[in-house]
Amino acid sequence: MSNNNSFRLPGSPESAYQSNFEFPDEWTFDGWLEDYPEAIISGPIQFPFNQDNEANDFAGTSSLLRVPGENETVRERREARERYAFKTKSEVEILDDGYRWRKYGKKMVKNSPNPRNYYRCSVEVCPVKKRVERDKDDPSYVITTYDGIHNHRSAS
DNA sequence: CGATTTTGACCAGCGC
DNA sequence: GCGCTGGTCAAAATCG
Numbered sequence: 471m472s473n474n475n476s477f478r479l480p481g482s483p484e485s486a487y488q489s490n491f492e493f494p495d496e497w498t499f500d501g502w503l504e505d506y507p508e509a510i511i512s513g514p515i516q517f518p519f520n521q522d523n524e525a526n527d528f529a530g531t532s533s534l535l536r537v538p539g540e541n542e543t544v545r546e547r548r549e550a551r552e553r554y555a556f557k558t559k560s561e562v563e564i565l566d567d568g569y570r571w572r573k574y575g576k577k578m579v580k581n582s583p584n585p586r587n588y589y590r591c592s593v594e595v596c597p598v599k600k601r602v603e604r605d606k607d608d609p610s611y612v613i614t615t616y617d618g619i620h621n622h623r624s625a626s
Numbered sequence: 627c628g629a630t631t632t633t634g635a636c637c638a639g640c641g642c
Numbered sequence: 643g644c645g646c647t648g649g650t651c652a653a654a655a656t657c658g
Contacts (some may be wrong), residue, residue: 580647588649630655630656632654633653634653638648642643
């Protein structure tokens with residue numbers, strides 16, 4: 471099954487160097503996630519194309535997760551750690567976020583029937599990692615956690 | 627034939 | 643310590 475979903479998020483190539491990303495007003499805080507060091511923020515995220523590479527009217531529901539801190543805003547934490555995650559309703563787990571990734575690990579995690587997959591940015595000097603897993607409570611969602619800042623602009 | 631995936635081994639932090 | 647857990651390594655297999 472090929473995946474032509476184009477998944478646009480803060481930090482993808484088009485916006486990688488816009489450090490002042492603002493969360494859209496309509497995104498809301500959902501609460502803390504039990505088994506993650508992040509919190510959930512919900513909002514729509516767009517899938518501009520479906521698998522036939524046609525314009526897609528389905529806007530998958532997505533959430534932005536973050537590492538919590540004392541009285542810390544989402545944006546403050548994102549700027550401090552550059553660690554954030556999206557929870558996205560999707561059939562496929564590998565969302566095209568504009569970068570190429572190389573898988574380097576897979577683990578079963580406690581309290582979840584689903585494995586967690588570890589990826590590194592394919593660019594050799596780039597420190598960015600991400601992990602991908604299905605939401606244990608609602609397997610129709612995929613949680614993608616990004617960690618780090620890309621030190622290059624191009625996708626590959 | 628180079629890049630990527632697969633997969634068990636290995637390692638580090640932490641609670642007991 | 644020891645064992646559990648999550649994260650990473652690396653060699654072999656697989657892919658394009």
